[in-house]
Amino acid sequence: MISSTPTRTESQAPASTLSLLAYLLAGTFFGVVLVKSEAASWYRIQEMFHFQSFHMYGLIGSAVLTGMLTTGLLRHFRARSLDGQAIKIQHKAPGLPRYVFGGLTFGLGWGLAGVCPGPIFTLLGSGIWAMLIVLLFALIGTWLYGVLRNRLPH
Amino acid sequence: MTFFFSAWPWYISGPLIGLMVPLLLLLGNKTFGISANLRHACAILLPKNVKPSFFRYDWRGEKWNLMFAGGLILGGLLAGLIFANPEPTRLSAGAIGSLQDLGVRLSPGLVPPELLDLRRPVVWLILSLSGLLVGFGTRYGGGCTSGHAITGLSTLQFPSLVATVSFFAGGILSANILLPLLLK
Numbered sequence: 001m002i003s004s005t006p007t008r009t010e011s012q013a014p015a016s017t018l019s020l021l022a023y024l025l026a027g028t029f030f031g032v033v034l035v036k037s038e039a040a041s042w043y044r045i046q047e048m049f050h051f052q053s054f055h056m057y058g059l060i061g062s063a064v065l066t067g068m069l070t071t072g073l074l075r076h077f078r079a080r081s082l083d084g085q086a087i088k089i090q091h092k093a094p095g096l097p098r099y100v101f102g103g104l105t106f107g108l109g110w111g112l113a114g115v116c117p118g119p120i121f122t123l124l125g126s127g128i129w130a131m132l133i134v135l136l137f138a139l140i141g142t143w144l145y146g147v148l149r150n151r152l153p154h
Numbered sequence: 155m156t157f158f159f160s161a162w163p164w165y166i167s168g169p170l171i172g173l174m175v176p177l178l179l180l181l182g183n184k185t186f187g188i189s190a191n192l193r194h195a196c197a198i199l200l201p202k203n204v205k206p207s208f209f210r211y212d213w214r215g216e217k218w219n220l221m222f223a224g225g226l227i228l229g230g231l232l233a234g235l236i237f238a239n240p241e242p243t244r245l246s247a248g249a250i251g252s253l254q255d256l257g258v259r260l261s262p263g264l265v266p267p268e269l270l271d272l273r274r275p276v277v278w279l280i281l282s283l284s285g286l287l288v289g290f291g292t293r294y295g296g297g298c299t300s301g302h303a304i305t306g307l308s309t310l311q312f313p314s315l316v317a318t319v320s321f322f323a324g325g326i327l328s329a330n331i332l333l334p335l336l337l338k
Contacts, residue, residue: 019181019182019218020217020218020221021221022181022182023178023181023182023184023218023219023221023222023225024221024222024224024225024228025225026174026177026178026181026222026225027221027222027223027224027225027226027228027229028225028226028228028229028232029225029229030171030174030222030225030226030229031225031226031227031228031229031230031232031233032229032232032233033162033167033170033171033229034226034229034230034233035229035230035233035234035264036161036162036167036233036239037161037162037164037167037168037170037171038161038243038264039167039171040230040234040264041243041264041265042264042265042266042269043242043243043245043249043253043260043264043266044243044245045325045329046249046252046253046329046333047245047246047248047249048325049322049325049326049328049329049330050248050249050252050329050330052245052246052248052249052252053245053246053248053249054164055164056164058164058165058168059164059167059168059171060168060303060304061168062164062165062168062169062172063168063169063171063172063304063308064172064303064304064307064308065169065172065308066168066169066171066172066173066308067172067173067174067175067176067304067305067307067308067309068172068307068308068309068310070172070173070175070176071175071176071179071308071309073176074176074179074180079179079180081179081180081181081182081183082180082181082182083182083183085182085183087179087180087183088183089179089185089309090185091311092296092297092302092306092311092313092314093296093313094313095313096313096316098294098295098296099295099296099313099314099316099317099320100316100320101294101295101320102290102291102292102293102294102295102296102317102320103291103295103302103316103317103318103319103320103321103323103324104291104320104323104324105287105290105291105294105295105324106287106288106291106292106294106295106298106317106320106321106324107291107320107321107322107323107324107325107326107327107328108287108291108324108325108327108328108332109283109284109285109286109287109288109289109291109324109328110284110288110299110321110324110325110328111324111325111326111327111328111329111332111333112280112283112284112287112328112329112332112333112336113265113269113280113281113284113285114265115284115288116188116189116288116292116298116299116300117188117189117191117192117288117292117298117299117300118188118226118298118299118300119264120285120288121188121223121226121227121230122226122227122229122230122234123230123234123264123265124227124230125226125227125228125229125230125231125234125235126230126231126233126234126235126238126264127231127234127235128264128265128270130265130270130272130277130281131281133278133281133282133285134281134282134284134285134288135285136282136285137281137282137283137284137285137286137289138192138285138286138288138289138292139192139195139196139199139289140285140286140289141192141285141286141287141288141289141290141291141293142192142193142195142196142289142290142292142293143196143200143206143209143289144286144289144290145208145289145290145293145294146193146196146206146207146208146209146293147206149206149208152294
């Protein structure tokens, strides 16, 4: 049995317009950080995959460490989200082949144009129209997965 | 004022990236991730009669994620256009050397102009192949860099460790072998 998606939130009540605005702002903030951290820089991704600088490793490492500490704190204090729900961290679906093969495929694409999904949108916003080609083909790739999904090992 | 234009060091921007995980949990119990938007876009755009079952769900419940992606575009406009860094990326000497082998110059901006020159057929090939692999791989692997490498690793999930290691294995292969081969 293939679960529909490991990160899907079991949806609650539809988000209000105000909270949607909050997500827009959060996305804007993240987009700014993607540019200013140079995680959206093709040069930095190449440098990382050639092990020529500590920059990207420091960036990802300190991000993971911060995420670990802060989600640990949320758990410790049994924090609730703004809409009053108990905070729950979604678990990724079990399985191994999907993470190995899917991960490898993703990595091959990432190392070419130097973009993962976040920077596709951010670079588009910064006026790099050629990213429309990447986005279009990323949608085709997603659709292809939807078509072939039942024939792939998960 | 230079703070707005220049790049930020990793020890400032890394923790800011990590803060996205608790921020989205606090805002509405959302799991930080971006690539699911590609699935939502397919769910919205594909006509009903040719829509695989994978895209038949109520994407309206995931509007927050689409708004987040909209924000990413705005963030790019702000930081990459209005407050764009006039200086090129401060690469290591080793990385600058490797660029020459690829026939790419270190120019200001986030992507070298040589790789955006749509008069070159190889640029079309690189951009489309890259998009195809990223789109397929991210859904097959159930997440991208943000969902696995940031969210999954910081919440100690084993599948995300496997995915992140595989991301890097694929990236090392394509940056060191595939890309030089294509640009030759």
